[in-house]
Amino acid sequence: MSAASSKEKVSSDSPSPTRAPQTLQLYERHFNVVMVIVFVALGVLAWSNRFIQDDAFISFRYAQNLARGLGLVWNAGERVEGYTNFLWTLLLCVPHYLNVDPIKFVTVLGLLLFEGSLYFTFQLGLRLLTSGSLALLTVVLLGTNFTFSSYATGGLETQLQAFLFISSLFLFFDCQRKPRSYGKLLLLSFIFSAAVLTRLDSLLLICVLLPLVLIRIAGLSGSNREKLQRAVVLLVPFVMLIGTWLIWKWHFYGSIIPNTFYVKVSPRLFWRRGLIYVYSFFVSYWLVVFPIMLAIFFRRLFLAANRAWLLLVLFIGAWLAYTAFIGGDFMEFRLIAPVMPLIFLTTVWLIFKNIRNASLQLALLALTIAGSIQFPLTFPSSLARKHDISTVKELSGLLYNERDDWVEIGQKLGEAFNHDPNVTIAVTAAGAIPYYSQLSSVDMLGLNDKWVAHFGQPFALKPGHERIATLAYLLQRRVNLLIGHPQMVPLGAPPRTKFGYGDFFVKITHDDSLPATARIVEIPINSKYKLRALYLFENELVDEVIRERGWTTFAFQTE
Secondary structure (H helix, E strand, O other): OOHHHHHHHHHHHOOOOOOOOHHHHHHHHOHHHHHHHHHHHHHHHHHHOOOEOOOHHHHHHHHHHHHOOOOOOOEOOEOOOOOOOHHHHHHOHHHHHHOOOHHHHHHHHHHHHHHHHHHHHHHHHHHHHOOHHHHHHHHHHHHOOHHHHHOOOEOOOHHHHHHHHHHHHHHHHHHHHOOOOHHHHHHHHHHHHHHHHHOHHHHHHHHHHHHHHHHHHHOOOOOHHHHHHHHHHHHHHHHHHHHHHHHHHHHHHOOOOOOOHHHHOOOOOOOHHHHHHHHHHHHHOOOOHHHHHHHHOHHHHHOHHHHHHHHHHHHHHHHHHHHHHOOOOOEOOHHHHHHHHHHHHHHHHHHHHHOOOHHHHHHHHHHHHHHHHHHHHHOOOHHHHHOOOEOHHHHHHHHHOOOOOHHHHHHHHHHHOOOOOOOEEEEOOOOHHHHHHOOEEEEOOOOOOHHHHHHOEEOOOOOOOOEEOOHHHHHHOOOOEEEEEEEEEEOOOOOOOEEOHHHHOOOOOOHHHOOOOOEEEEEEOOOOEEEEEEEOOOOHHHHHHHHHHOOEEEEOEEO
């Protein structure tokens, strides 16, 4: 919708210009300028909240290997689908082909997608709320939400999925109004395809929208041939793109189900943890008023004039139920971000289209804004901490804090061993360390390892951390350096001779289960800390580096 029509929508909701206060007249006259300022300011806010997380480097590693001609693989010659974001991973090949810093690339791309999400949220709000002011208010509430703003970056596909969700919904309603347009039906088909290629769980949205578009086409006047042509334009590109992708997956990986499915979706998690994850989001952002108001005005959703809102509410409910069913996530409300535009659109509709008391409207709006302001100051709550929901700050800190420094660990290992794939490491932190080291790696949590995903030892009731590699498997893989969850200790810390299960995240029952030459090696990482690793199988290059660099080694004993 044009800027001029946006202004008309604003004017239709406001007092006539002759009686409106001067400030309101000024706002209406310069609405487009105000809108640009809002979008720029929210982009700056997202930039200030930018971060990168370890899981992003998993996709980086697949993209890096594809750019080198090795295919979409984790290790050369091992075909495992350890990512859940095919289209996003393909996009990440661009910086690796062009030799551009991938972190800068995903930051810029994420911010552009963030602005796109805001734009289509505004356009959909303009259509459904029939008010430019309320549509812009929705954009402000969405863009100042700390989680949504932060996940403009982060390195994962979160913002791409959010963009595809809101843009497909906007185009869906456009097609409902103008179902005869072949161009819009074709574009909708491609957006549906992009959403599924980005994340397979986007099928949830497609299964809701696609039948409705077909029903609308079937109800058109005209010949059956014309209806069939429109249905073909909508269906054939989607079926061909997704079908080709699934056939390729079966041929290349031997399965159409990602390896991550067997790690992340487990009956051990049940739905309780997922419900707590969803509940924590609404409580932490003081958005509990949203489900309460929804319950109060639920019957109004079934009025003919509110069918669009019924559709949005049903999809929000379906997505939150799906999120709960898979056990939520350990990352700060990342899985809820794709439907946040719909949540805030519905919140604004509930407040300003169903409540007539101006004071109550203002109070509810103030509560929503206050929830976003206090969130980064008070999160994690005790509830979130209890259930291992990691904050954005914590996720980013693992990569760059001196006490963790996973990026530096990967860079130091890669430099020391000249990125030689004949050296094999085993890690639970399967992002930055394998990516920067470029060494052969065993993902001990099984996201990128078929054996661990299916047969690994039960580990933790945490999404993506359900199973762990066994010592026998690591020995079978002839791992040289067992890192596990990186142990960083001060440079001056004295040698430690006895280690237990919690140190390397494998169950070592007695020393006889290890190679006779197994020992601890300490690797200086930065000016304050060194990494302790278990040197399992001897390797000539590792021995040479230990001698040349003077790394400390000492005997290993189990506690």
